[in-house]
Amino acid sequence: MGNYVYESVKEEFEQWKGQGLSLNMARGKPSLEQLELSRGLLNVLDFDDCVADGVDARNYGELAGMPCARRYWAELLDITPEQCFVGGNSSLNMMYDLIAKAWSNGLLHSERPWSQEEKVKFLCPVPGYDRHFRVTESFGIELIAVKCGEGGPDMDQVERLAADPQVKGIWCVPKYSNPDGFIYSDEVIRRIAALKPAAPDFAVIWDNAYCVHEIRGDYVPFPDILKLCAQAGNPDLVFEFASTSKITLPGSGMAVMAASVANIQHMSKLMDAQMISCDKLNQLRLVRFLKDKAHTLELMKKHGDVLRPRFDAFLHALEEEIKPLGIARWTNPNGGYFISLYTQPGCAKRTVALCKEAGLVMTGAGAAYPYGNDPDDSHIRIAPSFPALKDVEMAAKVFCTCLKLATLERQGNECEI
């Protein structure tokens, strides 16, 4: 398995430690070079040209968003404007609000608010997005892990679990899944759309976070889940989400919730008690800047050009240093923000802890699992987007050292890997 022995790897590690590094690959955060792509955004709005479709973006009103913003998302997601509720800066917040309203009032087909159910459970394809899981966890909902492979969640398992009326929904990231970067297969998507859950108010949360977020290759079209659900007799099953957070400036984007018109009407009625409108001026600013789908895809190519070398740098180091040792496997996604790496069982937490000691902050090991509990202690999410390229290169080397050291420690300090 190679010539490395514990002592030499340990020395490598101590050398990194001595450098006083401060690197962060914990979150899927765009880099400064990506922010630069939105330089024109801040001045795109003309104060005298803020009325569109008869709606003055500078004043109160229009709960479901600027009509032009609803059209923008409709084109991007291949649906109709009436199916789009355009919100504020965060799709995560909109997902949270959906659960919160299910909790306090119930969804369209709820028999009672979820807070009045004896128990509520939610399906969590793993590895998945920690913040999804935490939303449901914060309501005291029981999280059930479901295996997620190359083509998406294990649908045999999903169908079996959805027969429990206490199971009220599932988290999905259908394109470039967080963190594996998988694209759900047509077959999986078809089975999700055709799901016949016991709960009448089962909600598929379809977080299309990376719908136009290719790193390499051409834009990959995705099926309209709303239509597929309707065709399968499940028109109100799914709530789709997306945002411009990783298209323009994170934290200052616009998010969208897409659903059947009946769902949008039900949710709008509830949201009418919550707010007068979201920030329409920012919606108009973003639509003026992004224009339409074609223009957005051009911009996303540039994001891809910034991201690709960072992914390549990390993957290159893994290929060079780890592959010959056979001590881990990893994904090589065509889009999204993450690489998933699987260590030998019991080595993930230790690897991440060693990284931290050496000045490299990674996403907490296990974060991609419900309650932060990876039963194999094997999964590490790598987010190479934020640091400058030279820092990604260094971080990758630090990571490889730490992974080797953790594996050696696990195997017994004296043995070779």
Added chain:
Amino acid sequence: MGNYVYESVKEEFEQWKGQGLSLNMARGKPSLEQLELSRGLLNVLDFDDCVADGVDARNYGELAGMPCARRYWAELLDITPEQCFVGGNSSLNMMYDLIAKAWSNGLLHSERPWSQEEKVKFLCPVPGYDRHFRVTESFGIELIAVKCGEGGPDMDQVERLAADPQVKGIWCVPKYSNPDGFIYSDEVIRRIAALKPAAPDFAVIWDNAYCVHEIRGDYVPFPDILKLCAQAGNPDLVFEFASTSKITLPGSGMAVMAASVANIQHMSKLMDAQMISCDKLNQLRLVRFLKDKAHTLELMKKHGDVLRPRFDAFLHALEEEIKPLGIARWTNPNGGYFISLYTQPGCAKRTVALCKEAGLVMTGAGAAYPYGNDPDDSHIRIAPSFPALKDVEMAAKVFCTCLKLATLERQGNECEI
């Protein structure tokens, strides 16, 4: 009581109807001239100068808001930055979120989430803000009307009702109350701060919506309710809210929730599951534009200069046409966005309906009461801010005609008023 008789007033009304008017005084919406005061806002941000206190407003992070935004609100509300959580575009949304989190998780001193209480009740000083009442109503909370006079809520009533452990809070607009425009007296504020409610998680929602919103006269300072509560041994009793919606552009402002540091920490923990951050770029934009309290007060003087003639025009018509008849009384506020008018019992709904027939949309009669139910059918909220001055003048005349006609109808068509 004057020379008007039903026939002549009826003819006046028919003449208005014939003009095909389309006037709207339903909501407290700033006018175009007020929007104009924020002309510089949209271009105040320089893409290369978006980092403040080490925080890049263009990227993710900083849940409680930009440090400079927290300092801005701290100065305006005379509190500390640590007591400020700066949010998105809507203080109403933040208030809703507070109730939603009490519902799903409970507040700092809750024994259980409110959703698990047998019954929850809330005190609603009347007349009050319809959207406040609807927030609590949307959770199925029972609304209890409490009389609100010139100096604020009837504190004898509040203290008596707060002895019921099912009563979990009270809605307050302490300065230029919506819709009466009253300022709570020092004595009322002192008694609110010293309240000893039976519920350990009783929440005073202190909507300081009009904290710097004078129409006439100098800026009126207001006491720091957080400090008063702390001094009275109630540090976690109150949640104060404010926003720039009526300082800059409505719907695109920044809101703040101010509370004890313990409350901010408790809420931040819950909000950490909901979002990564609010729109920090917009926070920075607004702080760059508004600068500080002194500069904000200068801007508010200009808003007052735009609003004052509209209020005066409406009040002038009431003085001329209604006062001699003695058929209504009204408030004459020094700030805020509304005039409250009280008709003779049983005339408010009819007046508003007649206005609508004549092409003038007013806030629904009764809206200022829980469940939209004004037991006297007497209160009408007048919002003169939005229409152009000449339209306010015309609307005032239309309103006077409709008020007279409704009163005459009520008294018997034949009698004089």
